[in-house]
Amino acid sequence: MKGAGADTCVQEQPAVMIKLKDVVKNYGRITAVAGVSFQVLQGEIFGLLGPNGAGKTTTIRMLTTLTRPTAGELYVAGYPVATCPVEVKKRIGVVPQQNNLERELTGRENLLLHALLHRMSRVERERRIEELLDYVGLSSRADERVQHYSGGMARRLLIARALLHCPPILFLDEPTIGLDPQTRRKIWDLIQLMNRDGMTVLLTTHYIEEADSLCHRVGIIDHGRLIALGTPAELKERLGNYCVEFLNEQGTERHFFATRSEAKAYAQSKECDTVVRRTSLEDVFVELTGREARELASVQKVIYR
Amino acid sequence: MRVPATTGGVRARCFLPPWYPIIWEEMIYWRSKFWLYLATYMLSPMLFLLSFGFGVGRRLQMIMPGGMSYLDFLVPGVVALALFNNGVTSVTVRMFYTRLHFQSFEAYRLAPVSNFSICLGYTLAGAMRGLLAGLIVLIMVFLLVPGLKLNWPFFGTMLLASLCFGTFGVLIGLCLRSFDDQALVSEFILVPITFLSGTLIPVERLPGFLQHVVWLLPLTPAAELLRTTLTGNGFNWRLAAVLGGWSVVLFTLGWLRLKILDG
Numbered sequence: 001m002k003g004a005g006a007d008t009c010v011q012e013q014p015a016v017m018i019k020l021k022d023v024v025k026n027y028g029r030i031t032a033v034a035g036v037s038f039q040v041l042q043g044e045i046f047g048l049l050g051p052n053g054a055g056k057t058t059t060i061r062m063l064t065t066l067t068r069p070t071a072g073e074l075y076v077a078g079y080p081v082a083t084c085p086v087e088v089k090k091r092i093g094v095v096p097q098q099n100n101l102e103r104e105l106t107g108r109e110n111l112l113l114h115a116l117l118h119r120m121s122r123v124e125r126e127r128r129i130e131e132l133l134d135y136v137g138l139s140s141r142a143d144e145r146v147q148h149y150s151g152g153m154a155r156r157l158l159i160a161r162a163l164l165h166c167p168p169i170l171f172l173d174e175p176t177i178g179l180d181p182q183t184r185r186k187i188w189d190l191i192q193l194m195n196r197d198g199m200t201v202l203l204t205t206h207y208i209e210e211a212d213s214l215c216h217r218v219g220i221i222d223h224g225r226l227i228a229l230g231t232p233a234e235l236k237e238r239l240g241n242y243c244v245e246f247l248n249e250q251g252t253e254r255h256f257f258a259t260r261s262e263a264k265a266y267a268q269s270k271e272c273d274t275v276v277r278r279t280s281l282e283d284v285f286v287e288l289t290g291r292e293a294r295e296l297a298s299v300q301k302v303i304y305r
Numbered sequence: 306m307r308v309p310a311t312t313g314g315v316r317a318r319c320f321l322p323p324w325y326p327i328i329w330e331e332m333i334y335w336r337s338k339f340w341l342y343l344a345t346y347m348l349s350p351m352l353f354l355l356s357f358g359f360g361v362g363r364r365l366q367m368i369m370p371g372g373m374s375y376l377d378f379l380v381p382g383v384v385a386l387a388l389f390n391n392g393v394t395s396v397t398v399r400m401f402y403t404r405l406h407f408q409s410f411e412a413y414r415l416a417p418v419s420n421f422s423i424c425l426g427y428t429l430a431g432a433m434r435g436l437l438a439g440l441i442v443l444i445m446v447f448l449l450v451p452g453l454k455l456n457w458p459f460f461g462t463m464l465l466a467s468l469c470f471g472t473f474g475v476l477i478g479l480c481l482r483s484f485d486d487q488a489l490v491s492e493f494i495l496v497p498i499t500f501l502s503g504t505l506i507p508v509e510r511l512p513g514f515l516q517h518v519v520w521l522l523p524l525t526p527a528a529e530l531l532r533t534t535l536t537g538n539g540f541n542w543r544l545a546a547v548l549g550g551w552s553v554v555l556f557t558l559g560w561l562r563l564k565i566l567d568g
Binding site for chain 1: 319321323325326329330333334337403407408409411412413414415416417418419567
């Protein structure tokens with residue numbers, strides 16, 4: 001990788017599509033991101049998991065050129081973000097957390113505005129707009145003003161807009177927040193279809209199920225620090241593949257075991273009702289971030305390895 | 306489900322300038338709200354002309370330096386006000402809502418368009434809005450004040466002034482942080498400039514110290530240059546240079562402000 005101070009736009013090896021090295025972002029005395037480093041490879045769906053205020057959105061904003069880091073190096077599609085922001089912008093699509101479509105414009109006009117901003121030719125922009133409206137199922141509502149769209153329709157239009165210029169990398173910041181289960185699943189399908197076509201995807205979410213079912217690898221971020229990194233299966237294995245859960249006077253207690261037989265043996269030793277189940281990514285998340293323990297003091301967790 | 310190509314980049318390019326989408330979006334707003342804009346642009350100039358020009362205008366004759374007709378003084382002032390108020394306010398309001406309320410301004414900042422082009426696009430959008438308002442006022446003036454002789458230097462001044470006010474609108478729009486800021490800008494910047502810049506009252510009739518201070522406001526040279534060209538006193542290059550200087554300074558400040566917002 002080339003140093004961040006480089007002032008020429010030389011593309012690095014394409015296999016690593018996103019790279020962060022010791023990235024720090026301070027807002028005055030508050031540290032939003034405190035030395036995060038990770039890589040996302042070509043064709044991966046990478047999930048950044050974390051509680052509210054953990055630094056996920058700030059990380060995405062730095063990668064998408066919207067916020068400058070206080071320290072550290074960021075590379076997207078091989079280009080240093082600090083010195084080649086325009087090259088980076090050409091190669092990324094961004095679906096923000098908040099609907100930032102132009103409400104006064106129709107769905108089609110919003111896509112046309114984006115195509116003009118990316119300087120697409122008339123033939124190409126007309127073809128891509130029709131293709132993508134069809135892809136996200138908005139062809140019949142394309143000429144309505146966006147202010148009349150439901151949350152799910154707006155979210156699908158945001159995805160269509162992000163894909164319009166065929167970017168190799170897609171950033172999705174909480175892509176399914178506030179959506180009903182049907183729309184959420186439809187958006188998961190879209191993300192997987194895009195990835196099957198070779199697109200690298202970095203998404204942030206605090207829906208654990210979303211990260212578990214979509215992501216090849218997951219990074220868990222808390223208080224601006226990356227506290228775990230790996231495939232969902234690896235992260236669960238580190239905690240213990242099986243969980244014994246039961247309720248006592250203090251609340252829900254969970255114990256983790258490497259094998260099912262160990263878990264069963266422990267469950268049988270307890271006199272109360274117990275549940276033996278596979279460890280979920282949510283267990284890993286709660287254990288690592290301690291969020292549940294911070295917010296619900298009644299919960300106790302004990303880990304057996 | 307048929308999957309359109311999602312990667313691979315866009316090959317064919319168009320040759321439109323990078324600031325064009327901002328203007329295109331402005332035209333969409335014009336199309337959808339043209340009659341509302343028309344009514345808005347006509348209302349306040351008409352009130353100024355009727356109340357100041359035809360109402361108390363004859364009595365104000367005594368304050369005019371050099372025995373000039375107050376109506377002759379007022380017409381370029383009202384045109385300057387139309388250019389200023391609409392040029393500045395249209396950009397400021399659009400930027401306020403797109404930056405702070407709807408956040409759609411981010412779509413521009415995520416596109417491969419330089420900060421310079423974004424500033425230029427918004428400046429031109431404001432200038433177009435100001436020019437449209439100015440032209441509508443001119444048509445009204447023709448109906449109300451027959452015998453007015455227009456000339457090319459006057460139109461050139463309108464263009465220069467509207468560009469200057471567009472840059473002012475961009476700078477204010479990029480500095481706003483809340484709805485309260487918008488109210489403060491209106492009360493402490495736009496209203497004083499409107500009344501003190503030689504538009505409705507001659508600068509010579511302002512209190513002594515203000516006569517010098519108002520030359521630091523961009524509307525003063527604009528109104529004066531419109532007046533000298535409309536009355537056939539030639540094109541004052543010194544005033545044009547002041548107006549051009551203001552445009553460069555305000556544009557540069559807006560550009561720097563956008564760079565700071567990147568942080």
